[in-house]
Amino acid sequence: MVNKSKIIEKLTLISGSENVLTEPEDMISLSYDGTPLYEMLPLCAISPQTVEQISQILKAAHELEFKVVPRGTGTGLSGGAIPVANSVIVMMHHWDKIIEIDEKNLTVTVQPGVITQDLHTAVEACGLFYPPDPGSMKICTIGGNVAENSGGLRGLKYGVTSSYVMGLQAVLPEGSIVSFGNKCVKNVSGINMKDIFVGSEGILGIITEIVLKLIPKPQDQKTMLAFFNTIEDAGETVSAIIAEKIIPCTLEFLDQTTIKCVEDFAKIGLPIEYEALLLIEVDGPSIIVEDEAARIIDICKKHGAQNVEFARNSEEAEKLKTARRAAFTALARVKPTTILEDATVPRDKVAPMLRQIQIIAKKYNLLFGTFGHAGDGNLHPTCLTDERLTDEMERVELAFEEIFKVALEMGGTLTGEHGIGVAKKKFLAKFEMPANLQLMKKIKTTLDPNNILNPGKVFDL
Amino acid sequence: MNPSENTLPTISDDLLLQCMHCGMCLPTCPTYVLTKRERSSPRGRIRLIKSMAEGKLNFTHEFITEMNFCLDCRACETACPAGVHYGRIIEETRRVIAETTKISYKTRILRRLFLTGLFAKQKRLQLLARVVRFYQKTGMEWFVLKFNLTGLFSKKLKQIAPLSPKISAKFTKQLLPEFLPAHGETKYKVALLTGCVQDIAFAETNLATAEVLVRNNCDVYIPQNQACCGSVHAHTGAVELAKKNLLHNCAAFYIDTIDALIINAAGCGSFLKESGEIFSLAEDAVAIKKLASKTRDISEFLCEINFRKPEAHLDLIVTYHDACHLAHGQKIRSAPREIITSINGVILKEMRESDWCCGSAGVYNITHTETANKLLDRKIRNIQSTNAEIIISANTGCSIQLAYGIRTSGSQLKIMHPIDLLWRAYQAEERNE
Numbered sequence: 001m002v003n004k005s006k007i008i009e010k011l012t013l014i015s016g017s018e019n020v021l022t023e024p025e026d027m028i029s030l031s032y033d034g035t036p037l038y039e040m041l042p043l044c045a046i047s048p049q050t051v052e053q054i055s056q057i058l059k060a061a062h063e064l065e066f067k068v069v070p071r072g073t074g075t076g077l078s079g080g081a082i083p084v085a086n087s088v089i090v091m092m093h094h095w096d097k098i099i100e101i102d103e104k105n106l107t108v109t110v111q112p113g114v115i116t117q118d119l120h121t122a123v124e125a126c127g128l129f130y131p132p133d134p135g136s137m138k139i140c141t142i143g144g145n146v147a148e149n150s151g152g153l154r155g156l157k158y159g160v161t162s163s164y165v166m167g168l169q170a171v172l173p174e175g176s177i178v179s180f181g182n183k184c185v186k187n188v189s190g191i192n193m194k195d196i197f198v199g200s201e202g203i204l205g206i207i208t209e210i211v212l213k214l215i216p217k218p219q220d221q222k223t224m225l226a227f228f229n230t231i232e233d234a235g236e237t238v239s240a241i242i243a244e245k246i247i248p249c250t251l252e253f254l255d256q257t258t259i260k261c262v263e264d265f266a267k268i269g270l271p272i273e274y275e276a277l278l279l280i281e282v283d284g285p286s287i288i289v290e291d292e293a294a295r296i297i298d299i300c301k302k303h304g305a306q307n308v309e310f311a312r313n314s315e316e317a318e319k320l321k322t323a324r325r326a327a328f329t330a331l332a333r334v335k336p337t338t339i340l341e342d343a344t345v346p347r348d349k350v351a352p353m354l355r356q357i358q359i360i361a362k363k364y365n366l367l368f369g370t371f372g373h374a375g376d377g378n379l380h381p382t383c384l385t386d387e388r389l390t391d392e393m394e395r396v397e398l399a400f401e402e403i404f405k406v407a408l409e410m411g412g413t414l415t416g417e418h419g420i421g422v423a424k425k426k427f428l429a430k431f432e433m434p435a436n437l438q439l440m441k442k443i444k445t446t447l448d449p450n451n452i453l454n455p456g457k458v459f460d461l
Numbered sequence: 462m463n464p465s466e467n468t469l470p471t472i473s474d475d476l477l478l479q480c481m482h483c484g485m486c487l488p489t490c491p492t493y494v495l496t497k498r499e500r501s502s503p504r505g506r507i508r509l510i511k512s513m514a515e516g517k518l519n520f521t522h523e524f525i526t527e528m529n530f531c532l533d534c535r536a537c538e539t540a541c542p543a544g545v546h547y548g549r550i551i552e553e554t555r556r557v558i559a560e561t562t563k564i565s566y567k568t569r570i571l572r573r574l575f576l577t578g579l580f581a582k583q584k585r586l587q588l589l590a591r592v593v594r595f596y597q598k599t600g601m602e603w604f605v606l607k608f609n610l611t612g613l614f615s616k617k618l619k620q621i622a623p624l625s626p627k628i629s630a631k632f633t634k635q636l637l638p639e640f641l642p643a644h645g646e647t648k649y650k651v652a653l654l655t656g657c658v659q660d661i662a663f664a665e666t667n668l669a670t671a672e673v674l675v676r677n678n679c680d681v682y683i684p685q686n687q688a689c690c691g692s693v694h695a696h697t698g699a700v701e702l703a704k705k706n707l708l709h710n711c712a713a714f715y716i717d718t719i720d721a722l723i724i725n726a727a728g729c730g731s732f733l734k735e736s737g738e739i740f741s742l743a744e745d746a747v748a749i750k751k752l753a754s755k756t757r758d759i760s761e762f763l764c765e766i767n768f769r770k771p772e773a774h775l776d777l778i779v780t781y782h783d784a785c786h787l788a789h790g791q792k793i794r795s796a797p798r799e800i801i802t803s804i805n806g807v808i809l810k811e812m813r814e815s816d817w818c819c820g821s822a823g824v825y826n827i828t829h830t831e832t833a834n835k836l837l838d839r840k841i842r843n844i845q846s847t848n849a850e851i852i853i854s855a856n857t858g859c860s861i862q863l864a865y866g867i868r869t870s871g872s873q874l875k876i877m878h879p880i881d882l883l884w885r886a887y888q889a890e891e892r893n894e
């Protein structure tokens with residue numbers, strides 16, 4: 001049995017009472033993240049002020065037998081930041097300093113609580129570019145992005161968070177402080193350890209500082225919308241663009257349900273009569289942008305696009321992308337519960353995957369809205385349902401299981417960017433190769449023999 | 462309190478479940494941005510209310526504090542892609558809080574003063590205003606402020622004193638007759654709500670509104686027996702009083718015969734437009750719904766009827782402050798800007814965070830002075846960095862708060878309503894002729 005008052009006393013000693021939250025109102029508002037259907041109350045929450053304090057918190061966890069759950073701003077979609085039994089939330093969103101933008105080395109050093117969009121604004125003011133742009137970028141933290149290895153709209157051409165992490169500092173579950181990688185573009189000094197923490201979902205260490213790679217800001221960009229009468233046409237177009245060896249910066253797919261919801265919210269005049277649209281952006285030197293845009297229009301038309309429109313200026317382009325980023329939440333307009341998945345397939349399988357999602361939705365008599373980063377095969381089939389209807393919820397479960405199955409059969413993966421967390425650990429246990437799972441668990445138990453840090457996430461030991 | 466009393470029966474499950482806790486509203490919420498505390502965010506508050514509705518949380522002091530800490534600015538509603546009706550959720554919660562809990566003695570007195578005393582009868586408010594004007598004119602204001610004499614009355618009053626608006630030299634009643642015919646052809650019959658605070662602090666804006674309307678083919682009724690719109694009552698939980706005022710006004714404005722009820726104070730407009738929904742289950746729902754459906758903000762109305770663009774030239778640099786109850790409450794953003802930029806020579810310089818609350822928020826600057834002042838400072842800084850000479854604001858509460866901010870920052874900025882500016886342009890044009 002953990003002794004809550006002792007724990008609070010100890011944490012107060014570490015960070016001061018003004019940095020420890022214990023009120024039931026605070027606990028309730030830290031009991032969730034962006035994931036539907038999961039919640040749990042923590043014992044209390046703490047805002048550590050220094051790396052040493054984090055180390056002390058983790059040591060205290062061993063001594064007083066409580067669990068520790070790191071948290072950014074709680075936009076995660078697999079339940080990574082949701083408390084576990086007897087846990088203390090370590091809040092990292094206060095760690096929001098951009099420590100250094102190094103224009104000579106093209107790097108930026110940040111604390112983990114920096115909001116992704118704030119980072120964009122800061123580096124773009126120096127003519128630099130940090131590409132990862134998750135839909136949640138105006139509120140999610142870089143620490144969360146690193147812990148989930150988040151992607152975004154620009155992932156197709158520029159890659160995901162891991163492509164930009166050059167170094168990081170972390171506090172390990174037993175309290176020691178490590179730091180791997182640095183501003184060196186090349187660094188092979190020992191095993192590539194920093195990448196173990198990228199995508200580790202807060203179970204291997206608490207990340208306290210990150211060095212990120214920056215690139216020059218692209219000179220020009222062109223944004224367009226292509227509308228299709230069938231989902232298949234849109235899917236085929238995606239595969240055709242890639243097969244033509246064009247890598248747009250953004251290649252996003254929205255089906256009709258999603259288009260309607262987005263238009264309902266953003267009111268930007270999207271036509272709602274088409275079954276699907278693709279939001280496509282090319283960037284780079286102006287001549288290349290013009291050429292690629294022209295070729296893409298050709299491909300779209302060849303594959304049945306009914307209409308292709310350009311954004312007239314950068315504000316209009318920004319509006320379109322902002323509207324796309326709202327897609328997931330906008331789908332919540334339809335039904336009380338919105339459950340989104342993240343199954344990902346190789347890029348040549350986008351059209352068949354979209355077809356399968358339709359078939360499965362019909363089979364289980366469920367309403368789906370599907371959108372996603374089609375260009376990198378990362379689709380978000382989203383079930384619009386009602387958690388109060390047990391019968392329907394059972395069908396939802398079966399449908400998702402089937403979606404995962406077909407995705408894996410096509411050479412895909414359970415999750416492209418949202419992580420396993422609690423929401424998908426059942427499926428990881430079921431579908432992952434036993435030897436792979438075993439290695440992951442071995443790494444976890446080596447670093448965290450007492451299972452202190454975010455236990456029960458990704459897998460059960 | 463026993464658990465069965467904890468529930469908020471009038472907030473439906475569906476309303477609360479609409480929030481899928483994505484967090485997209487967090488960066489737009491002033492109380493979250495200032496505190497970085499999840500419970501002071503829209504997502505946090507909705508979850509607290511849901512927990513309360515499910516019987517998992519009691520009506521604790523902390524809960525009530527948190528609900529009252531919300532500005533009800535509704536920036537979260539604008540930001541929320543899921544279409545969560547946050548305003549309805551928070552106002553219903555506050556109503557239940559007001560009904561269920563004993564409000565502290567001080568707040569009760571303050572509320573009584575405001576609700577039954579001041580706002581209920583326009584006449585009484587005007588009388589008080591006259592006293593205040595005397596006090597401002599004679600320099601007693603300076604004296605009282607200087608020696609903190611208001612402190613003798615109460616701490617709260619001391620906080621209010623510097624906020625109290627400059628009282629108009631004349632009230633609407635003295636400036637305008639009850640009926641003004643359209644210049645030229647009559648195309649629309651409209652009524653004008655003169656507003657309580659609007660009337661005593663910005664009566665000239667009411668004059669400007671009427672003058673602009675008659676120059677745009679409107680017959681304008683300004684009934685003297687009109688009552689306060691009822692928003693102050695409703696927002697502080699006195700729902701019955703609010704309804705009484707609404708019904709009184711249905712009759713006073715001849716709601717059946719007019720084309721539109723024109724409002725130039727965003728707070729009143731926002732409340733009136735929502736009143737149909739708030740009282741949808743009331744006996745007199747039909748009349749209130751009609752009142753709601755005919756309510757138009759002055760800028761909105763002028764753009765709808767394609768108002769006449771003035772020909773005069775005014776050399777001015779202005780910036781525009783989006784009142785919460787206009788931008789978030791009524792989703793009106795472009796109409797006031799259209800009016801401002803319709804005037805030749807006027808340059809509109811947008812400020813950062815133009816749709817951030819200025820801290821006025823009803824009685825918020827009285828009940829939460831510290832937070833309100835932080836927001837006001839932030840607003841004034843954003844205004845000053847535009848180098849504009851005039852702030853355009855379309856809501857009385859904001860104008861009073863901004864005036865206070867300008868005064869304390871020692872700036873020379875002037876405040877005008879969009880309609881004041883348009884009236885000035887029409888007047889300049891007529892002088893030229």
Ligand SMILES: Cc1cc2nc3c(=O)[nH]c(=O)nc-3n(C[C@H](O)[C@H](O)[C@H](O)COP(=O)(O)OP(=O)(O)OC[C@H]3O[C@@H](n4cnc5c(N)ncnc54)[C@H](O)[C@@H]3O)c2cc1C
Pocket residue numbers: 033034069070071072073074075076077079080081092112133134135136139140141142143144145146147148149150151152153201202203205206207208325328329417418454482483484485
């Ligand atoms: C509307 C919406 C759109 C989204 N769009 C995308 C998208 O396009 N692409 C995408 O990839 N994701 C997307 N997401 C998911 C989510 O925003 C990302 O996973 C994001 O990176 C989470 O960041 P956070 O700060 O909210 O982290 P949290 O949710 O607070 O935490 C996420 C995980 O990271 C861990 N963690 C947080 N901080 C630290 C730290 N300092 N050290 C160690 N572990 C830590 C937590 O323990 C948890 O396991 C979206 C979410 C929403 C709600």
Ligand code: SF4
Pocket residue numbers: 329332479480481482483484485486487503504537540541542543544545
């Ligand atoms: S109110 Fe809207 S934006 Fe905010 S968390 Fe809920 S669904 Fe998301």
Ligand code: SF4
Pocket residue numbers: 489490491492493501502503506530531532533534535536537538547
């Ligand atoms: S109404 Fe304003 S203060 Fe209240 S939760 Fe919404 S954004 Fe925050």
